[in-house]
Amino acid sequence: MRPLEITLSVLLTIYLIWPHPRPFAVRLFPALALILALAHFGLEGYRWQMIPLYVLTPLLTISSLMKITGPSDWKPLASYLILILLALSIAVPILLPVPKIPTPSGPFQIGTSIYELNDTSRQELYSGRDETRRFMIQVWYPAEVKDGDVRAPWMANAEIFAPAIAGFLEMPSYFLDHLALADSPAYLEVPPAETDKPYPVILFSHGWQGFNAQNTEQAVELASRGYVVIGIQHTYGAVLTVFPDGTVAPNNPKALPENADDPNYEVVARKLVDQWAGDMSFALNQLSDWDKEAGNPFFQKLDLERVGVYGHSTGGGAAIQFCGTDSRCKAVLGMDPFMRPVSAEVIENGVSQPAFFMFSQGWADITDSKNNGLFDQFYPNVSNGKGAIVIAGTRHYDFSDLPLLSPIAPQLGLKGPLNGQRVTEIVDSYLLDFFEMELNNKPSHLFDGSFKTFQEVKVRK
Numbered sequence: 282m283r284p285l286e287i288t289l290s291v292l293l294t295i296y297l298i299w300p301h302p303r304p305f306a307v308r309l310f311p312a313l314a315l316i317l318a319l320a321h322f323g324l325e326g327y328r329w330q331m332i333p334l335y336v337l338t339p340l341l342t343i344s345s346l347m348k349i350t351g352p353s354d355w356k357p358l359a360s361y362l363i364l365i366l367l368a369l370s371i372a373v374p375i376l377l378p379v380p381k382i383p384t385p386s387g388p389f390q391i392g393t394s395i396y397e398l399n400d401t402s403r404q405e406l407y408s409g410r411d412e413t414r415r416f417m418i419q420v421w422y423p424a425e426v427k428d429g430d431v432r433a434p435w436m437a438n439a440e441i442f443a444p445a446i447a448g449f450l451e452m453p454s455y456f457l458d459h460l461a462l463a464d465s466p467a468y469l470e471v472p473p474a475e476t477d478k479p480y481p482v483i484l485f486s487h488g489w490q491g492f493n494a495q496n497t498e499q500a501v502e503l504a505s506r507g508y509v510v511i512g513i514q515h516t517y518g519a520v521l522t523v524f525p526d527g528t529v530a531p532n533n534p535k536a537l538p539e540n541a542d543d544p545n546y547e548v549v550a551r552k553l554v555d556q557w558a559g560d561m562s563f564a565l566n567q568l569s570d571w572d573k574e575a576g577n578p579f580f581q582k583l584d585l586e587r588v589g590v591y592g593h594s595t596g597g598g599a600a601i602q603f604c605g606t607d608s609r610c611k612a613v614l615g616m617d618p619f620m621r622p623v624s625a626e627v628i629e630n631g632v633s634q635p636a637f638f639m640f641s642q643g644w645a646d647i648t649d650s651k652n653n654g655l656f657d658q659f660y661p662n663v664s665n666g667k668g669a670i671v672i673a674g675t676r677h678y679d680f681s682d683l684p685l686l687s688p689i690a691p692q693l694g695l696k697g698p699l700n701g702q703r704v705t706e707i708v709d710s711y712l713l714d715f716f717e718m719e720l721n722n723k724p725s726h727l728f729d730g731s732f733k734t735f736q737e738v739k740v741r742k
Contacts, residue, residue: 282371282374282375282378283321283325283379284325285317285318285320285321285324285325286321286325286331286334286374288317289314289317289318289321289334289338290334290371292310292311292313292314292317293310293311293314293334293337293338293341294371295307295310296308296310296311296314296341296345297341308345309345310345311338311341311342311344311345312342312345312346314338314341314342315338315339315342318334318335318338325462326461326462328374328379328458328459328462329455329458329459330374330377330459331374334371334374375688376687376688376689377456377457377459377686377687378687378688379459379460379462379463380435380460380463380682380685380686381463381685382435382463382464382465382466382497382498382501382682382685383466383498383705384466385466385501385502385504385505385506386502386505387502387504387505387506387507388505388506389423389424389474389504389505389506389507390423390424390425390426390468390474390505391421391422391423391424391466391467391468391501391504391505392421392422392423392424392425392426392467392468392469392470392471392472392473392504393419393420393421393422393433393465393467393468393469393470394419394420394469394470394578395417395418395419395420395437396417396418396419396420396567397415397416397417397524397525398415398416398417398418398560398563398564398567399413399414399415400413400414400415400416400559400560400563401413402563403556403559403563405516405517406517406536406552406556407516407517407518407533407535407536407556408516408517408530408533414516414556414559414560414563415516415524416513416514416515416516416522416560417493417513417514417516417522417523417524418493418511418512418513418514418564419437419493419494419500419511419512419514420509420510420511420512421467421497421500421501421503421504421509421510421512422473422474422480422504422508422509422510422579422582423473423474423476423480423504423505423507423508423509424467424468424471424472424473424474425471425472425473425474425475426468426471427471430468430469430471431468431469432464432465432466432467432468432469433464433465433467433468433469434461434463434464434465434469435460435463435464435465435494435497435682436460436463436492436494436497437494437523438523439460439461439463440458440461441521441523441529442460442492442520442521442523443457443458443459443460443461444457444458445520445521445531445532446460446492446520449490449520450693450695457686465497465501466501466505467497467501467504472578473509473578473579473582476582478584479572479581479582479583479584480507480508480509480582480583480584481507481508481509481584481587481588481589481716481720481721482508482509482510482511482565482568482583482584482585482587482588482589483503483508483509483510483511483588483589483590483591483716483720484510484511484513484561484564484565484588484589484590484591484600484603485499485500485510485511485512485513485591485592485596486513486515486557486560486561486590486591486592486593486595486596486597486599486600486603487512487513487514487515487519487592487593487594487596488592488593488594488595488596488597488619488681489518489537489594489595489619490518490519490520490532491519491520491593491594491595491596491681492514492519492520492521493512493513493514493519494512494682495593495681495682495683496512496593496680496681496682497512497682498682498685498705498709499708499709499712500512502709502712502713503712503713503716506713506717508589508716508720509579509582509583511564511568513557513560513561513564515556515557515560515596515599516530517530517531517532517533517536518532518533518536518537518553518556518557518595519532520532535549536549536553537549537550537553537595538550541621541651546621547621547622550621550622551622551623551624553595553622554595554598554599554602554622554623554624555602555624557595557596557599557602557603558599558602558603558606558607561590561599561600561603561607562603562607565585565588565607565609568583568585569583569585571583572585585609586611587611587720587721588609588610588611588612588720589610589611589612589613589614589716589719589720590603590604590610590612590613590614591613591614591615591616591712592615592616592618593616593617593680593681594616594617594618594619594677595619595622597615597616597617597618597619597638598615598618598619598620598621598622598623599622600613600614600615600618601613601615601618601620601623601627601632601636601659602622602623602624602627604632604634604636605623605624605626605627605630605631605632606627610634611634611635611719611720612634612635612636612715612716612719612720613632613634613635613636613637614636614637614638614639614712614715614716615636615637615638615639616638616639616680616708617639617640617641617644617677617680618638618656619652620652620655620656620659621651621652621655623655623659627659628655628658628659628662629658629662630662631659631660631661631662631663631664632663632664633664633665634665635665635666635667635715635718635719636663636665636666636667637666637667637668637669637711637715637728638656638660638668638669638670638741639669639670639671639672639680639708639711640669640670640671640672640741641671641672641675641676641677641679641680641697642671642672642673642674642675642676642697643675643676643677643697644677645671645741656669667715667718667728668728668730668732668740669740669741670711670732670738670739670740670741671738671739671740671741672699672704672707672708672735672737672738673699673737673738673739674697674698674699674704674737675696675697675699675704676694676695676696676697678694678695678696679696679697679699679701679704679708680708683695683696684696684701684704685701699737703737707735707737707738710727710734710735711727714727714728715728
């Protein structure tokens with residue numbers, strides 16, 4: 282809950298649990314709560330989870346003022362019922378809070394900007410129309426921030442995205458409307474920080490029905506350490522895509538067969554991942570143009586000789602596919618990489634770049650899965666493997682921001698039992714150390730071969 286929401290709840294709780302007769306000052310608490318509720322509407326923003334409290338506040342205000350001005354025949358039972366209602370009112374916004382992205386630990390302030398890219402050399406495969414491939418990217422970068430600059434939302438167009446994400450998670454469409462109130466530690470459309478040495482670049486690829494801001498915590502952490510991070514929104518593979526002209530491109534379920542036993546699964550999946558790898562390639566082309574374009578905010582600020590790539594799930598497979606076919610990739614990291622879309626050539630030849638992989642226990646424990654079998658074929662062919670680990674107590678979405686949606690995320694299937702802060706600490710440590718080691722030539726004790734820094738981390742067998 283946010284500060285004014287907490288204060289509102291505390292005032293009403295104190296009022297209701299205070300034994301009779303209440304002091305005059307305590308009787309004024311509901312009226313004060315009503316004033317704070319009005320301030321909350323303007324400063325923090327309305328959200329549906331607070332509706333019971335919004336209703337309860339004026340009712341208690343009227344009741345308390347009536348008791349001040351004259352005798353009351355209210356019975357204790359009414360107070361108990363109202364107290365129960367208050368408890369339920371407080372529980373809902375606690376269980377569905379406004380997500381908060383943790384403050385990053387690096388020395389840089391962070392900026393973020395969103396761009397549409399149009400690759401006229403490729404056709405769109407999934408729209409059903411004769412058109413070229415266009416997609417969105419979000420860039421996080423070290424920034425020059427001044428007074429008056431505005432925090433960026435966690436996700437752009439949240440009023441459109443939130444119902445789609447809720448549907449994907451099998452929740453009512455309105456359940457996540459409050460995501461429009463969530464901001465991030467990054468500032469919107471601020472200039473990149475000046476630098477004597479261009480910043481290394483990292484591409485991020487989301488999973489099937491994911492979105493480019495799903496790993497914002499990791500993106501801002503990397504940007505705070507001096508990286509330019511590009512989150513790619515893979516049109517028709519993402520949960521949906523919203524273009525600046527207002528066009529909404531929904532997920533195309535035919536792009537990846539729902540039936541994993543479909544005999545054409547690999548053929549269809551490889552077509553999808555080739556399209557995603559093409560998005561990464563074109564994004565790098567665009568970054569190269571920006572770096573050479575005088576007057577562009579990123580002019581001479583991008584080091585395209587130091588490019589890292591990472592991805593989650595299907596995006597992890599796309600990252601492997603891209604790095605197996607494009608030498609501009611200098612290091613690759615996969616989080617629960619989905620291997621079935623990766624081409625047979627890359628499975629057989631591996632990748633030449635330094636490569637590291639993190640698996641959730643939820644995926645690693647399915648030892649006989651086709652995905653694990655393909656990874657077991659692939660990894661011995663990686664010429665510069667830095668390891669493959671399993672994080673105990675985690676599930677597939679622990680590698681994303683989705684566990685921030687609720688403290689009962691484990692019960693919703695969004696994470697494993699391992700504490701969320703601990704998961705973030707472990708994942709960020711390996712993510713940062715890997716790219717610092719491979720792109721900035723910094724030594725790392727995490728990669729000394731033992732993987733014993735965190736007791737939850739095991740070497741994948």
